[in-house]
Amino acid sequence: MIVEAQGLRKTYGSVVAVNDLSFTVSPGHITGFLGPNGSGKSTTMRLMLGLDHGAGTTLFDGRTLAQHRPVSTVVGSHLDAKFFHPRRTARAHLRMMGSEAGISKARINEVISLVGLQAVADKRPGGFSLGMGQRLGLATALLASPRVLLLDEPANGLDPQSIQWLRDFLTHYAQQGNSVLVSSHLLSEMELMADHLIVIAQGRLIADESMQSFVSRSTKNDVLVRSSDPVALRQALARYSLAATPEGADGLAVTGAATDRIGDIAFEAGVAVRELVFRQASLEDAFLETTRGSADFATGNETPGGAA
Amino acid sequence: MSAALVYEWRRITSIRATYVLAALFLLATAAVTFLIAQASAGVDFEGNAIEATAVPLGVVVVTGTNALSAIFLTTIAAQSFGHEYRYGLIRLTLSEFPRRWVIFTAKLAMVVAWIVALFVASVAVAVLVLAVSRTDTEPWSADVWNQIWRSGLFLVGYCAIAFALTLITRNLVLGVVIPLLMSAVVENLVVFGLAERAPWIADVLPFQAGNRFATGELGINMATGEAFTNPSFLASQPGLVYLVWVVVLVAASFVTLRSRDA
Numbered sequence: 168m169i170v171e172a173q174g175l176r177k178t179y180g181s182v183v184a185v186n187d188l189s190f191t192v193s194p195g196h197i198t199g200f201l202g203p204n205g206s207g208k209s210t211t212m213r214l215m216l217g218l219d220h221g222a223g224t225t226l227f228d229g230r231t232l233a234q235h236r237p238v239s240t241v242v243g244s245h246l247d248a249k250f251f252h253p254r255r256t257a258r259a260h261l262r263m264m265g266s267e268a269g270i271s272k273a274r275i276n277e278v279i280s281l282v283g284l285q286a287v288a289d290k291r292p293g294g295f296s297l298g299m300g301q302r303l304g305l306a307t308a309l310l311a312s313p314r315v316l317l318l319d320e321p322a323n324g325l326d327p328q329s330i331q332w333l334r335d336f337l338t339h340y341a342q343q344g345n346s347v348l349v350s351s352h353l354l355s356e357m358e359l360m361a362d363h364l365i366v367i368a369q370g371r372l373i374a375d376e377s378m379q380s381f382v383s384r385s386t387k388n389d390v391l392v393r394s395s396d397p398v399a400l401r402q403a404l405a406r407y408s409l410a411a412t413p414e415g416a417d418g419l420a421v422t423g424a425a426t427d428r429i430g431d432i433a434f435e436a437g438v439a440v441r442e443l444v445f446r447q448a449s450l451e452d453a454f455l456e457t458t459r460g461s462a463d464f465a466t467g468n469e470t471p472g473g474a475a
Numbered sequence: 476m477s478a479a480l481v482y483e484w485r486r487i488t489s490i491r492a493t494y495v496l497a498a499l500f501l502l503a504t505a506a507v508t509f510l511i512a513q514a515s516a517g518v519d520f521e522g523n524a525i526e527a528t529a530v531p532l533g534v535v536v537v538t539g540t541n542a543l544s545a546i547f548l549t550t551i552a553a554q555s556f557g558h559e560y561r562y563g564l565i566r567l568t569l570s571e572f573p574r575r576w577v578i579f580t581a582k583l584a585m586v587v588a589w590i591v592a593l594f595v596a597s598v599a600v601a602v603l604v605l606a607v608s609r610t611d612t613e614p615w616s617a618d619v620w621n622q623i624w625r626s627g628l629f630l631v632g633y634c635a636i637a638f639a640l641t642l643i644t645r646n647l648v649l650g651v652v653i654p655l656l657m658s659a660v661v662e663n664l665v666v667f668g669l670a671e672r673a674p675w676i677a678d679v680l681p682f683q684a685g686n687r688f689a690t691g692e693l694g695i696n697m698a699t700g701e702a703f704t705n706p707s708f709l710a711s712q713p714g715l716v717y718l719v720w721v722v723v724l725v726a727a728s729f730v731t732l733r734s735r736d737a
Contacts, residue, residue, distance in 0.1 A: 266482035
């Protein structure tokens with residue numbers, strides 16, 4: 168199912184939380200939804216679900232959510248780990264949430280097993296840890312096997328094993344032709360999970376492209392070359408307008424050229440190459456570069472040890 | 476709509492508070508009935524013989540449902556949206572039922588159904604207590620039935636007001652406390668305070684009108700302290716005044732649900 172968000176806009180008084188945001192979430196992919204704190208990610212998700220009032224529309228296979236029946240087979244959402252009554256058992260909560268789609272008891276048991284809540288299914292969730300709350304929230308979202316999943320920070324509070332389970336599960340879910348939009352501030356996790364990215368800052372769209380394309384634009388992508396004569400090699404590189412920064416005793420970090428070209432230049436300069444390796448920037452590097460200056464709640468530059 | 480009703484049924488039946496509040500309401504009804512029965516039994520609290528009187532069942536029901544015991548039912552009504560907002564469930568609920576009138580109607584219908592069922596049960600409890608206490612009871616008559624259905628409607632309206640105020644304020648406690656304070660304290664102060672300058676005020680206040688409707692009495696003219704002999708239109712139609720208040724507040728709560736962010 169294709170999800171098309173068109174011209175989403177939300178204001179709180181004079182503050183524009185989401186500003187003319189349009190993007191598409193395609194089936195078969197996990198789309199990561201990134202942005203600094205306060206950039207409008209959660210508001211966007213609420214707008215997509217019709218929970219908040221604002222401008223723009225979100226279409227699910229060309230129709231608004233309210234035009235689908237039952238709604239929970241179209242989209243499953245998980246917006247917060249604590250959206251449950253603390254004294255209603257997890258099983259009763261799921262039974263209630265399964266009413267709209269007529270979910271059977273067998274399916275409820277299946278989902279409880281899937282998220283690993285068998286031991287506490289008949290307990291009140293008031294005492295659940297954050298991770299268990301996340302599992303219950305995920306179970307709620309998955310209950311009616313929806314074709315679209317909207318997950319807001321689903322990995323918060325999960326232990327490493329659970330995060331790995333979540334990643335594998337969502338990958339499998341997307342591979343079955345479903346659409347997954349997931350926001351997270353765990354960029355290393357997002358890097359492993361998502362294959363497409365939507366990045367927003369201050370409510371505006373910053374990037375809507377594949378993970379590979381987004382990361383490849385980072386200036387942190389470079390080539391490390393260790394050689395017998397780094398000074399000579401640096402001069403040779405400069406003749407081709409390639410910037411090189413010394414790194415270690417015999418290394419240079421070169422940007423703007425691929426490994427084979429740098430190898431050729433070293434050969435021409437008569438410099439023996441000891442190591443030649445492409446170093447790809449991380450998602451975190453690319454994200455920080457892209458959103459620099461856009462954070463609504465940016466921290467200062469001071470480090471615990473003093474000014475950076 | 477049927478899915479929303481199922482949802483609401485599962486919501487209301489899956490929390491213990493519903494059963495505790497229902498039990499407390501019936502217990503309070505039983506206690507009120509027992510006290511009235513004792514007061515009519517021909518013996519005062521010091522054991523002295525007094526003239527025994529037949530217990531008027533209609534009065535028992537009116538007293539039982541208008542007294543503080545009604546707070547248990549208004550709490551059930553207030554929980555309908557109160558819990559949703561308190562625990563953030565409203566976002567899950569409205570995600571499943573994006574057409575908000577559907578879940579609003581289902582919740583209101585479920586509240587009304589529970590209140591009516593519990594009211595009927597409370598009448599049964601009152602009859603049972605009177606039977607067990609072997610008190611002489613006034614025979615069933617048109618007047619008794621009249622008082623019973625009036626009390627039932629008053630109670631449904633009272634709970635609908637609590638339901639609406641909870642949705643408007645998005646606060647369960649306010650949804651319960653505002654109607655209680657209004658009916659027990661504020662309206663009485665207003666009526667007494669404005670008895671000279673605005674004697675008609677009692678005719679337009681919701682719970683004053685509701686109580687008059689439930690008891691079937693027009694009350695007294697606060698300016699003169701005498702019973703109405705030739706009441707104004709509003710004073711003679713307390714049920715209509717009460718109904719208008721209930722409808723206006725419920726409609727306002729729906730507009731609130733529809734227009735606000737979840």
